[in-house]
Amino acid sequence: MTFVQPYRGVFYFTFALTVVSALIGVIRPILVGKAIDVYILEDDSLGLLIITLIVVGVLLLEAVVQFYQTYFSNWLGQNVTIDLRSNLFRHITAFKLRYFDKTPIGQLVTRVVSDIETVADIFSQGILVIMGDLLKLVVVVVAMFVVNWKLTLFVLIPIPLLLVATNIFKNAIKKAFQQVRTQVAVLNTFVQEHITGMNIVQIFNREEEEARKFREINQKHRQAHIRSVWAYSIFFPVVEILSAISLAVLVWWGTKESLIGEVTVGELVAFILFIYMLFRPIRQLADRFNVLQMGMVGSQRVFAVLDTDERIVNNGTIVKDSLKGNISFQNVWFAYKDDDFVLRDVSFEVKQGEVVAFVGATGAGKSSVINLLSRFYEFQKGEILIDDTPIRNYDLNYLRGEIAVVLQDVFLFSDTIHNNITLGDERITREKVIEAAQVVGAHGFISRLPEGYDFDVKERGGMLSTGQRQLISFIRAYVYNPGILVLDEATSSVDTETEMLIQEAIDQLTKGRTSIVIAHRLSTIQKADRIIVMDKGRVLESGSHDELLEKGGAYRKLFDMQFKR
Numbered sequence: 001m002t003f004v005q006p007y008r009g010v011f012y013f014t015f016a017l018t019v020v021s022a023l024i025g026v027i028r029p030i031l032v033g034k035a036i037d038v039y040i041l042e043d044d045s046l047g048l049l050i051i052t053l054i055v056v057g058v059l060l061l062e063a064v065v066q067f068y069q070t071y072f073s074n075w076l077g078q079n080v081t082i083d084l085r086s087n088l089f090r091h092i093t094a095f096k097l098r099y100f101d102k103t104p105i106g107q108l109v110t111r112v113v114s115d116i117e118t119v120a121d122i123f124s125q126g127i128l129v130i131m132g133d134l135l136k137l138v139v140v141v142v143a144m145f146v147v148n149w150k151l152t153l154f155v156l157i158p159i160p161l162l163l164v165a166t167n168i169f170k171n172a173i174k175k176a177f178q179q180v181r182t183q184v185a186v187l188n189t190f191v192q193e194h195i196t197g198m199n200i201v202q203i204f205n206r207e208e209e210e211a212r213k214f215r216e217i218n219q220k221h222r223q224a225h226i227r228s229v230w231a232y233s234i235f236f237p238v239v240e241i242l243s244a245i246s247l248a249v250l251v252w253w254g255t256k257e258s259l260i261g262e263v264t265v266g267e268l269v270a271f272i273l274f275i276y277m278l279f280r281p282i283r284q285l286a287d288r289f290n291v292l293q294m295g296m297v298g299s300q301r302v303f304a305v306l307d308t309d310e311r312i313v314n315n316g317t318i319v320k321d322s323l324k325g326n327i328s329f330q331n332v333w334f335a336y337k338d339d340d341f342v343l344r345d346v347s348f349e350v351k352q353g354e355v356v357a358f359v360g361a362t363g364a365g366k367s368s369v370i371n372l373l374s375r376f377y378e379f380q381k382g383e384i385l386i387d388d389t390p391i392r393n394y395d396l397n398y399l400r401g402e403i404a405v406v407l408q409d410v411f412l413f414s415d416t417i418h419n420n421i422t423l424g425d426e427r428i429t430r431e432k433v434i435e436a437a438q439v440v441g442a443h444g445f446i447s448r449l450p451e452g453y454d455f456d457v458k459e460r461g462g463m464l465s466t467g468q469r470q471l472i473s474f475i476r477a478y479v480y481n482p483g484i485l486v487l488d489e490a491t492s493s494v495d496t497e498t499e500m501l502i503q504e505a506i507d508q509l510t511k512g513r514t515s516i517v518i519a520h521r522l523s524t525i526q527k528a529d530r531i532i533v534m535d536k537g538r539v540l541e542s543g544s545h546d547e548l549l550e551k552g553g554a555y556r557k558l559f560d561m562q563f564k565r
Helices: 002-025 027-040 045-093 097-102 105-147 149-155 159-196 198-203 207-259 265-306 366-373 396-401 417-422 430-440 443-447 466-479 496-510 545-551 554-563
Strands: 327-335 341-350 355-359 381-386 403-406 484-488 514-518 530-535 538-543
Touching: 002 027, 002 045, 002 105, 027 045, 027 105, 027 265, 045 105, 045 265, 105 149, 105 159, 105 265, 149 207, 149 265, 159 198, 159 207, 159 265, 198 207, 207 265, 327 366, 341 366, 341 381, 341 530, 341 538, 355 366, 366 484, 366 514, 396 403, 403 466, 417 430, 417 466, 430 443, 430 466, 430 496, 466 496, 484 496, 496 514, 530 545, 530 554, 538 545, 538 554, 545 554
Parallel strands: 355 514, 355 530, 403 484, 484 514
Antiparallel strands: 327 341, 327 381, 530 538
């Protein structure tokens, strides 16, 4: 309901329409009963015409009220949906990377898309309509007592059984739909993962095996739905039977009473309409509860994500014109989980304008260093300083804006080359993009594409080669003009010719800028001002390429492994 506050005027108006609709509904049976007793039996054709026109007028008014109630309840649901979905997406984008390491992406897609759709149904078909149906039931029962209280008591005999059946159905359907939502999330996760990794599925000829797994998951999804269908298949006949019992009691008792003049023919006809009006909302309430339960289950899952506190705490306030780029790690300890440390007492310094390279075996802790520098993760012990200021004292958005990271696996969005470079920043002009592309050495291949900088690279940049995607990421880093540049194995997945182009781009990007380079190919970092060798989360040695070769230590062993046969 917090998300309804901006639209509370529409909410109250829709609720008022719901009340009016409930009140109007009971007028018709009363008018029909009066028409029979007063005008038809008395053979008053003029009076019958007048009351018929009144009934038609009431019907038209009821139709208009229902139209606006339906429209505004759906309008309210859609506006709450867009606000809630935007809020949820914004919340997710602020999470630590640790959260995404342990949460399936398909599950988050389910939360942002289909679970929130069920929340919209709470307003369009759920809470307001349920309130209207309940109010209509109260009004109908009151009207029945006013018309004939004895007849009402007999007609309501099956109602306690109906309330018990409705409660049992409500509980059964809630459990069923919790299972449905769970299976939807599992289904989405499986499909998302396997379509993304389809090349692995086909390379290893796993199509049949993965199809078998999908069938098993799909069957569990079907079974969850069948449980809800089973509840419906029992509940609806129960409602029909109880409705028929109520009508039978009316005919039996009402006919007997009419013969002795205690009940009029008009009252009998009115009560038949009242029974219809009484049982139809109760039966519809089952559907409404279904919608409400779906919405509640969906909203529980959505708000579980909204209530998750996995964000990097941004208490920093420092914002400078620019960073000089002096970096200092002082006795830093870091673990992705509990006390399983991947960095152990790491200390080093990078001076302004230096190019410092990190080398070491896989798992040595190189990538963890750059993850901590941009505060994608939080370290447990020690201190990290930039320009003699602890990084936690910087405003997080400012800090990340001053550090550009070029990863080995470049991610491009399904959009134009220009938009993938600027990422929607309107301050970066086309001229600036072209200038950066020329500096990096990518302007030639971009110009040869069918639409140049407006070429759509498709999902994950699938229309470009690995080297071309890498060059795009270099342009992206250049146009943002960062104070600190981080290159994470940027040449590990390209051919020799493309590596030469990328090496030239690296030389341009690192010129006069503090740079940290992570590389497996030692040929790409021999020009670095300093090389830091890491192993098992510790710094083993550091120095220039020539100094480390002369030492004959860990770097020398790595060098010999790559260049000596």
